[in-house]
Amino acid sequence: MPLIETLKSVLGGETEERQFTHQCGDCETTFEAPEHNPNEVSCPECGSDRIHTAT
Numbered sequence: 001m002p003l004i005e006t007l008k009s010v011l012g013g014e015t016e017e018r019q020f021t022h023q024c025g026d027c028e029t030t031f032e033a034p035e036h037n038p039n040e041v042s043c044p045e046c047g048s049d050r051i052h053t054a055t
């Protein structure tokens with residue numbers, strides 16, 4: 001995570017960039033991404049695009 005992102009999450013405050021929790025349909029890894037549409041994200045572990053949005 002870049003330092004600026006760490007600072008933002010520590011400070012909270014003004015960032016509107018909420019994270020959505022997704023789960024990989026292949027390896028079942030759960031991860032967060034700012035993109036809500038599961039079709040727009042791919043698994044950081046295996047690269048699959050069979051993603052389900054958990055939220």
Ligand SMILES: [Zn+2]
Pocket residue numbers: 024025026027028029043044045046047048
């Ligand atoms: Zn995966």
